[in-house]
Amino acid sequence: MKQLILERVRKIVSIVLFLVGILALVVTLSTMKVGSFTKPQEGFTPVLFSILLIGFSILNIVIEFITPNSIPGELKDVNWKKFFLYFAICIVYVFLVKKIGFATDTFICLALMLKLAGLKGWVKTIVISLIVSVLIWALFTLAMGVPLPAGILI
Amino acid sequence: MFDSLLLLLNGFVDCLSLMNIFCAIVGSLLGSLIGVLPGLGISGTVAILLPLTYGMSPLSALIMISGIYFGSQYGGAITSILVNIPGEATSIVTCFDGHPMAREGKAGKALCISSIASFVGGFIGTLGLTFAAAALARVALSFGKVEFFAIVVFGLLLLTSISGKNQLKGLISVALGVLLGCVGLDSLYGKARFTFGIVNLYSGIDFVTFIMGAYGITELLKAICIPEEQGEVLEFSLRDQFPNKKDYKECWLPTLRASVLGFAVGLVPGAGSTLSTFFAYGMEKGLSKHPEKFGTGVPEGIAAPEAANNAAMYAGLVPLLSLGLPFTSSMALLMNAFIIHGITPGPLFISEHPDLFWGLIASMFLGNIILLIINLPFVGLWARLLKVDFNILMPLITFITFAGGYAINYSVFDMGMMVACGFVGFFLGQCGYNMAALAVGLFLSPTFEGSLLGTMTLYHGDIFAALWDRKLALVIIILGIAAFIFSSVKSSRKFFAERNAMKA
Numbered sequence: 001m002k003q004l005i006l007e008r009v010r011k012i013v014s015i016v017l018f019l020v021g022i023l024a025l026v027v028t029l030s031t032m033k034v035g036s037f038t039k040p041q042e043g044f045t046p047v048l049f050s051i052l053l054i055g056f057s058i059l060n061i062v063i064e065f066i067t068p069n070s071i072p073g074e075l076k077d078v079n080w081k082k083f084f085l086y087f088a089i090c091i092v093y094v095f096l097v098k099k100i101g102f103a104t105d106t107f108i109c110l111a112l113m114l115k116l117a118g119l120k121g122w123v124k125t126i127v128i129s130l131i132v133s134v135l136i137w138a139l140f141t142l143a144m145g146v147p148l149p150a151g152i153l154i
Numbered sequence: 155m156f157d158s159l160l161l162l163l164n165g166f167v168d169c170l171s172l173m174n175i176f177c178a179i180v181g182s183l184l185g186s187l188i189g190v191l192p193g194l195g196i197s198g199t200v201a202i203l204l205p206l207t208y209g210m211s212p213l214s215a216l217i218m219i220s221g222i223y224f225g226s227q228y229g230g231a232i233t234s235i236l237v238n239i240p241g242e243a244t245s246i247v248t249c250f251d252g253h254p255m256a257r258e259g260k261a262g263k264a265l266c267i268s269s270i271a272s273f274v275g276g277f278i279g280t281l282g283l284t285f286a287a288a289a290l291a292r293v294a295l296s297f298g299k300v301e302f303f304a305i306v307v308f309g310l311l312l313l314t315s316i317s318g319k320n321q322l323k324g325l326i327s328v329a330l331g332v333l334l335g336c337v338g339l340d341s342l343y344g345k346a347r348f349t350f351g352i353v354n355l356y357s358g359i360d361f362v363t364f365i366m367g368a369y370g371i372t373e374l375l376k377a378i379c380i381p382e383e384q385g386e387v388l389e390f391s392l393r394d395q396f397p398n399k400k401d402y403k404e405c406w407l408p409t410l411r412a413s414v415l416g417f418a419v420g421l422v423p424g425a426g427s428t429l430s431t432f433f434a435y436g437m438e439k440g441l442s443k444h445p446e447k448f449g450t451g452v453p454e455g456i457a458a459p460e461a462a463n464n465a466a467m468y469a470g471l472v473p474l475l476s477l478g479l480p481f482t483s484s485m486a487l488l489m490n491a492f493i494i495h496g497i498t499p500g501p502l503f504i505s506e507h508p509d510l511f512w513g514l515i516a517s518m519f520l521g522n523i524i525l526l527i528i529n530l531p532f533v534g535l536w537a538r539l540l541k542v543d544f545n546i547l548m549p550l551i552t553f554i555t556f557a558g559g560y561a562i563n564y565s566v567f568d569m570g571m572m573v574a575c576g577f578v579g580f581f582l583g584q585c586g587y588n589m590a591a592l593a594v595g596l597f598l599s600p601t602f603e604g605s606l607l608g609t610m611t612l613y614h615g616d617i618f619a620a621l622w623d624r625k626l627a628l629v630i631i632i633l634g635i636a637a638f639i640f641s642s643v644k645s646s647r648k649f650f651a652e653r654n655a656m657k658a
Contacts, residue, residue: 013585017326024333026316027348037615037626042340042347045603046333053329060322069512073584074380082379090573093556099565113549117378132550136557144208146561 006076007069014057014064021053082116090112101151106133161361165512169520174217177210178521181218182528185225190232190536193264195243197593198370198483199226201362202554205561212495213510217517219491221524222469223484224276225465229462229523231268232536236261244463247431251448251455258451262533264395267453268460269529270397271409272578275461276522278413279420286421287504291476294501300620301614302477303605304627306598308634309481310425313591315641320586320649326589327582334359334592335599342607354567361597363559363568365483367575368589375580377548398455405457408438416462420469423481426498427466429473434462451540468518475499475511479601483593489570490597624654 005012028034028050032043100108100148111129119125140146168174184206203222207215235252255264261524268557297305314324337348338358350357397405414435419430438458448455470485478500480486492499497510500656504511559572583589596635613620621628 009581010585013581013587017330020330020333024348032345032347037610040607040610040615042343042345044607045599046336049332049336050330053326053333056322056326056329060326063649064324072586075375075584077380079379079381083375086375086378086576087369090552090576093572094570094573097560097569102557102560103229107554110549110553113378113552114546117545117549119543119545127545127599128550132553136554140205140557140561144205144561146205146557147564148557148560149566 003071006071009075010067010072011061011064014148018054018057018061021050021057024050024076025054085116086113089116097151098149099151102148103137104151106136160530161493161508161512162284162516164509164516165222165516166520168173168213168509168513169517170218173211174214174517177214177218177424178221178524179528182225182228182521183221183523183532185222185227186229186232186525186529186532186536187225187365187430187539188222189226189229190539194232195475196223196226197365197375198482199223200487200491201365202551202558204362204494205489207491207495208561209619210495212497213513213517215495216492216497216514217508219351219488220514220518221521224464224467224518224521225525227464228269228529229274229536231272231456232265232533235268238606244431244467245459246426246428247400247435248456250435251451251453254451255453255456260451262432263316263401263412263453264451264456265463265533266530267401267405267456268396269526269533271405271412271460273522273526275411275413275416276525277466277519278410278461279417279465280515280522281591282417282465283471283518285475286469286472287511288354290472291501292505295505296302297477297501298624299605299608299632300624302479302619303609304624304630304634305473305477305479306605307604308630309479309593310595310598310602311595311634311638312482313481314422314588319645321638321642321645322590324588326592326597327588331592331595331597332599332602334364335596336603337538341600341604354565357563359571359596360562360568361486361593361619362562364575364596365487365593366555367572368579368583368593369483371552371572372579372583374552374555375576377544381451383508401453405453408441408454408486409457409461411441411456412438412461413465416465419473420466423473423502425471426502430462430466431459434458441500475503475514476501478503480597481594482648483590483597486594487596518534533592564593 024046024074028043028046032046033041034043034047035041066152088113089109096108107129110133111125114125114128119128137148141148161166164430169178169405184203184441185199188197188203199220200222202217207218210218227244231248231252234245234248235256236251238249252264294301310328314328333348335358337355339345340347346356374496378635397472415434415437416427416430419433420427435448435455438454440444442448442452442454470480470482471488474480474485474489476499478489478498480489489499497503556569556572559569560566562568579589596622607615609620613623621631
């Protein structure tokens, strides 16, 4: 199944891009004024480029479908478990940063990401996470004056 | 000429303050340090370190950003030579002779040749930039919306023709980039576009956020999720570091030639530094009395690409400073950094802010010298950095990137946008879409829209009449289309040949 999806990623992406073009065109036509060639309005450029995107995408889909299936780029080497966990940590991080504060959130998520990246030993992981999260917080807050989200902790 | 020299001297006076020298040193060190790490790339490096310059004076900030920018270029060569992994795409060619030379036990010498050639390339590039940018800016003062429209179209067409393997995917990337650039309040009419009621989208997709995601997060993700050998770092001693007379004799002419060639190639929108290294290497191999030795560790094989890529990087600043039009993602990022500090490059930049322009040029000369001085003694340190476990480094850089992403607009939404751009950028990049074209399309979208709509309003919707009226614009557009057609025909032939081969 995984192999099947990977071999078709190029086709899937080309269809997604086509759909993005369609969506952009529909949104433009329903929410913006396009104007005319002599008096273009705010929707003129979006319409022009969504039509271009749709046109190029159709051509691209045809080419992708006549090209034999193969896994593109480095996708065959990707560790997908790590890939989705990396994004999951990133999403959780962004979601929690305002709630529990930058330093705490960084400490927790960095520890998880270090383990994900293959760092051995929990003590080492926790010590590195603690030092780095405090250092980043200090660099941005104290040295650069950036008010990082504080949350309930720091 | 004499006026320029006086202004340059003034620039030196401005940039030779203790604070500015400190900024140049810190920028160069940080740039070299991150340039050494394979994968992150120049755009990612500048984007991540950009927040460090917030709160500085414009000139100090420009000096630091330039230091980071050119430092990362220097750093890229170190991994090429010592590990055979190019730190940047511009250092790929340096691997060809740099690593074999290091394997022969002459790593120090190879690094030294690379540093000196980079210095010469940078010096000649700065000289070229000084004269070319000022001259082009003078010409550009007479440009109207039609010429700017033509130059943007020309640049985007060339960018899709030269920098990517697939022109169609390049065009899709540009179209997507321009559409993404339309998100937010429209600059001409003040109407919201593609905001879907999300307040954070009213100011549009922040370019630095996009670069941090599509380049930074994507590369970090690859480093963590794609198992790769870290590579054996070759040992070297500082004693064997300096080239001898024979090396200098073999390298001086190739270095000069490659610098000039690199600068010329770098002036072509979209060609960038990477292409210049291949051209310079090919030229030197063609001119050499012993071409068969190329690839086995000849000093010219290191000097030529390193000189070319540095000169080409300075050439990329010519359209940026004189027209306000960047044609590579890293140049667009640099322009964004200028704008953050209240400076808008363009035809009027040099005449309205001569202090900043000449200060920047002077700082480039200064930065180049600093890079040469700090790179030689620090080479050992950079080499040791390559032995640090990337499993530790990459997660750390991920969270510094997050903090940097937040610092742009103090927005958590931007952090989320960064993750989204990283995810989308990863798949688009893997499927062969031209991320540079997407980034430049996004950045130039407002300029393109302004010049297109301005031209149409001015000429009552008749673009052809506009081009016929402004002959220079017509010539520029024709050149762009010709280059695009030529490149498309070439790549279609290649596509069908490859397809037939795969079927067979």
